[in-house]
Amino acid sequence: MLILGIDTTAVTASAAIAEIDKTVKTYSLFTVKNRLTHSEILMPMINQAFELYGAKPSELSLIAVSAGPGSFTGVRIGVSTVKGLAMGIGKQIPCAAVSTIEALAQNLSGRDGVICPVMDARRNQFYNALFQDEKRLCDDRLISAGELSEQLTRYDKAVTLCGDGADLFYSLCKDSSNMIVASPSSKDQNALSVALCGYRALLENRTFTPKELKPIYLRASQAERERNGLE
Template identity: 45%
Template sequence: MLILALDSSASPASAALLEDGKILSEFYINTKQTHSQTLMPMAEAVLRLSAKTLDDVDCLAVSAGPGSFTGVRIGVSCVKGLAMARNIPCAGVSTLRAMAENARGMDGIVCAVMDARCGQVYNALFRVENGEIERLCADRALPISELYAECKAYGDKLLLVGDGAALCHKTFSAFGARLLQPQQQFQRASGVAIAAQEQLCAGQTVTPDALMPIYLRLPQAERELKKKQESGGR
């Protein structure tokens, strides 16, 4: 079972190749280059350096959101384009679920957070224990203050991961929340691949045309338009 996974949901971008639970190759980059410049070359590189081709791939996976609207669209579009010609099954993985893989070897409550701006974060909570990951809530967008109130009871069992982790840690550290190390903080394509493997085994893949981005709220332009319409155009 060979899975090619891509992630472009935030500033970093990555590609990884997973075969029967083993990571064969991974390419990670965090520069100011746009994902449209870097993602496909990385996908080609992990295949070539592992002596594989797209014809060998059993599943194409992508972090389908939440995250940067542009980044998520680029990642999903790349996977759809690669998959359609060969009708390869696809797995749209929650970005927050992929992040939880960074803490699989720990014990505690993983608080996966992405900065959604305006004092809000995209978030999901997971329990990690004995190498197993259990989802505790659905992906959501909520104010940091509301997340603080919910997570305070976990104390130092709370593990912060994601590009919003450092932002939350400024206040969450007051009750002992722990910030994962920099190399563990951000989502990676390897985490997407491992989460996708579970979906593949459970028969939860989709056809390329059915693969869609996951947005937890409207883009800013649409939110502003809606607000203007609700106020009567004023």
């Protein structure tokens, strides 16, 4: 089946068209990390992905979007873009709201040890979950650097860090002897991983209509916290 994957949850923006049948058969992938905003580059990336793949939006079987956690603005851009695309196609196309954390772990599928995606949530906090042998060890969560660091010292296997907070978290750890930071090619957001996670969601009947699709937030936005007098 033909799937469009999108990720705009961090500085890196990514869009991919992929033919997936258990594994990726063919794909067209664009990933950009520069000064342009996601609202400026996302649709041109999607259009180029379709053009180079030689497909039309009407041929899609699924649209998968990294729906959070992540940058509040980035998450909203991705989700709203998918809603508009899906409604504009003119058929009831299913949408998958993929966890950003799960998609980052997918980048390292097959890697031994513990996979630890970490996204910078500011104030020495991180969006995170842990994975091992292709399985989740915990739900997505907001966790302090100190608490996560303490948890990771309990593992006797190597811990691979990925995500936009990987380098920062590594620098904050008092004991990082069992940790490594993933290479740049597998550390950042990748829409092909989003498409693969979306494919699994479709098989497990975890998809939504465009109207039902919503962002995944683990905490209130900065504006909401200030309005409510929260830290």
